Amino acid sequence: MTPPCFRVRALIAFVLLAALALASHAAPLPTDPPAGKPAPALQWNDLDGGQATLAQWRGRPVLLNYWASWCGPCLKELPDLQRFSQAQAALPNGVHVVGVALDDIEAARALRDQLDLSYPQLVERNGPPGTAAGFGNRIGTLPFSVLIDAHGTVLQVHNGPLHAADLARWAAAAGAAP
Numbered sequence: 001m002t003p004p005c006f007r008v009r010a011l012i013a014f015v016l017l018a019a020l021a022l023a024s025h026a027a028p029l030p031t032d033p034p035a036g037k038p039a040p041a042l043q044w045n046d047l048d049g050g051q052a053t054l055a056q057w058r059g060r061p062v063l064l065n066y067w068a069s070w071c072g073p074c075l076k077e078l079p080d081l082q083r084f085s086q087a088q089a090a091l092p093n094g095v096h097v098v099g100v101a102l103d104d105i106e107a108a109r110a111l112r113d114q115l116d117l118s119y120p121q122l123v124e125r126n127g128p129p130g131t132a133a134g135f136g137n138r139i140g141t142l143p144f145s146v147l148i149d150a151h152g153t154v155l156q157v158h159n160g161p162l163h164a165a166d167l168a169r170w171a172a173a174a175g176a177a178p
Helices: 004-026 072-091 105-115 130-135 164-173
Strands: 043-046 050-052 061-068 095-103 120-124 144-148 153-158
Touching: 061 072, 061 130, 072 095, 072 105, 072 164, 095 105, 095 130, 105 120, 130 144, 153 164
Parallel strands: 061 095, 095 120
Antiparallel strands: 043 050, 043 120, 061 144, 144 153
16 A cells, blocks of 8 residues: 555656646747847847947957856856956957846945946846847756857857856857957
């Protein structure tokens, strides 16, 4: 005879597995990365109330970095992105770093000021995945980064933090010096 608590647990496990199977069919993840495809036309608000579009940075490679103030790996990555941004800003064809906070504006502004981030910071208030879904990040993994060439074509995407060696490779892939 099976104890009642075991039957309840088995039923819960079955229901959860069935829900997971249905969810995976409802919103399949893309099998191909968006590399080689044009970046979508995107628009955000900056942390000071202005508007920004992805197209305004055309002419230089762009590294879009999606982050949030509550994301531990994001917090570790932001200082590396700041150093990379400063080094690239001095180059004529350097990568332009743009942060996109999937957060509320006050939290994003406070973190920008605390870390003294000088590269543009934009905000999406609805949280993950936000516009990152257009680059294949439908589940909202953070941090999430996208490298776009000077003509607006997606070169690479990356789930998780970028480290100094990754940033050097991305600069080379974009045609900029590391």
